[in-house]
Amino acid sequence: MTLRPAPTSPPGRVLDEGFFARPSHVVAPALIGKILWRLGVGGGRLVEVEAYLPVGDPACHAYRGVTPRNRVMFGPPGRVYVYVSYGLHIMLNLVCDREGLGSAVLIRAFEPLEPTAALRCNRGDALGARPLEIIAAGPGRVGQALSLDLSWNGRELGDGNGKEGMLVLDDGCSVTVETTSRIGLSEGGELQLRYILPGSRFLSRAPRRGTPWGSGARGKEREQG
DNA sequence: TAAACGATTAGCT
DNA sequence: GCTAATCGTTTAT
Numbered sequence: 172m173t174l175r176p177a178p179t180s181p182p183g184r185v186l187d188e189g190f191f192a193r194p195s196h197v198v199a200p201a202l203i204g205k206i207l208w209r210l211g212v213g214g215g216r217l218v219e220v221e222a223y224l225p226v227g228d229p230a231c232h233a234y235r236g237v238t239p240r241n242r243v244m245f246g247p248p249g250r251v252y253v254y255v256s257y258g259l260h261i262m263l264n265l266v267c268d269r270e271g272l273g274s275a276v277l278i279r280a281f282e283p284l285e286p287t288a289a290l291r292c293n294r295g296d297a298l299g300a301r302p303l304e305i306i307a308a309g310p311g312r313v314g315q316a317l318s319l320d321l322s323w324n325g326r327e328l329g330d331g332n333g334k335e336g337m338l339v340l341d342d343g344c345s346v347t348v349e350t351t352s353r354i355g356l357s358e359g360g361e362l363q364l365r366y367i368l369p370g371s372r373f374l375s376r377a378p379r380r381g382t383p384w385g386s387g388a389r390g391k392e393r394e395q396g
Numbered sequence: 397t398a399a400a401c402g403a404t405t406a407g408c409t
Numbered sequence: 410g411c412t413a414a415t416c417g418t419t420t421a422t
Contacts, residue, residue: 240419254418255402256403256417257403259404260403311404355404360403
């Protein structure tokens with residue numbers, strides 16, 4: 172592995188606010204394959220996200236209206252909405268659609284790109300002992316790997332003149348996207364609002380046995396090299 | 397002011 | 410496969 176500092180400027184075109192000014196179920200699949208990066212830290216290619224809709228979706232925080240926690244969801248699109256899950260996990264969401272609606276996309280997993288040293292360190296794996304697949308496979312891991320906290324709630328994404336520490340979203344290559352039901356919900360989990368890069372090794376849940384790409388349990392997978 | 401719950405994960409067996 | 414850990418937010422009293 173080549174050790175070099177994490178980029179402080181994004182490598183390509185940065186997504187603008189207009190990208191997010193659409194319903195979350197439109198934005199979410201368009202995010203798959205895009206590059207999420209925290210300048211000076213690291214990031215990777217998005218492989219798993221979930222959309223949360225303001226109406227007809229009981230799992231959406233905005234479903235019951237504005238509260239102190241969720242008010243950022245009702246603000247301008249393109250902002251960061253973070254909250255704490257189970258008292259310890261930082262969930263990273265991106266606000267979508269028109270202001271006042273309460274729509275967002277939850278970032279659930281990304282495929283880490285080099286350099287991964289800071290991401291690993293944030294995840295408590297400074298020695299690089301764990302497989303690359305679990306650095307950012309799951310929403311709590313995403314927040315931890317990027318070293319996010321509640322102070323991120325309401326912040327804007329970087330505009331490309333990036334300061335160290337900012338979050339930017341960079342245009343990636345176009346990829347195929349698969350739609351599935353969401354994960355970890357007591358209500359609304361049946362809605363087909365989870366979007367993944369099919370067959371990715373970096374999903375929060377390994378592909379099912381029996382699928383064309385599935386070859387068994389995740390534990391058997393290991394990073395090459 | 398108190399209690400219940402949760403868009404989860406890690407560490408067991 | 411199962412369960413403990415852990416605490417901010419919401420809801421009820």
